[in-house]
Amino acid sequence: MQNQTSDLARKLMTRAYGDFFVLPAHDQTIERIWADPQNRPALNALAADATQPLAARFLAAEVLFARDVTFTARVGPAVVADIYAHALAQDLTGMANSWGLLYEHGDAGPVGIRFIMLGEPAVPALSRLLDNDASPLMYSGSKEATVGNGYHYRIKDFAAYYLAQIRRVPIVFHPEPAKRDQEIARLQQRLSTP
Incomplete structure (x- = not known):
């Protein structure tokens, strides 16, 4: 084999x-x-x-x-979540479209939705991405690229969105990265509180 x-x-x-x-x-x-x-x-x-x-x-x-x-x-849902977290961080799909337009669009994307399908076992893998400031993902196409690339999403923004969906906690998108970081810090606080 x-x-x-x-x-x-x-x-x-x-x-x-x-x-x-x-x-x-x-x-x-x-x-x-x-x-x-x-x-x-x-x-x-x-x-x-x-x-x-x-x-x-x-x-x-x-x-x-x-x-x-x-x-x-x-395979184990936590193992699968780790694989997908790596794929997100390393841009293994080659485009952000696969991971969704997120927040205002309520779109987890055809690949990002896998985290939500995995549910709670995906939380540790996604939580590890909340400090990842990299923004390697670019949207392609015409309308999606114009809209999506305008958000300047970082890996942590994708992770925060999926975590909020899994835990069913509200998270607000802010255009300014500093305000997004404050929102992510609030999410991290909620995740660490039993």
Whole structure:
């Protein structure tokens, strides 16, 4: 199984099955991967294998979320959340669109919604991102890019939004990063209070 897992990891990372995160190619890529029955156990093994590259584990998890969401119980929801937190921090989707327009739009995005689906087990992974000031994610397209890039979201802004959704606590978006930081500090305080 190890050879099959490593081979699948290589194929996913080199986009041998097609592109991810761009429609309609994303859905077609997932279909091609899932169509091979030998890939199914390899996807589970890959998502769970901490020795494999996180980028490959993330792509395997995306396929599994699309076709067999129960994989989270087999791999462990906290493990899956860590994979997705890494994907967010490292911009593994290549665009912010996958993570949503967030706050004023109530949009967690097709990839960001995974944190909310995971629920409470995602809280520790997301909490670790609340100090990440990096802003590597850029929106693409015309309208989404204009609107989304105007927000200048940082990794911590994405993490705060998902945490607020999971815990069902209000969080307000502010255009000024300093005010957003104050809002995030309030969220951190609420998270640390039992």
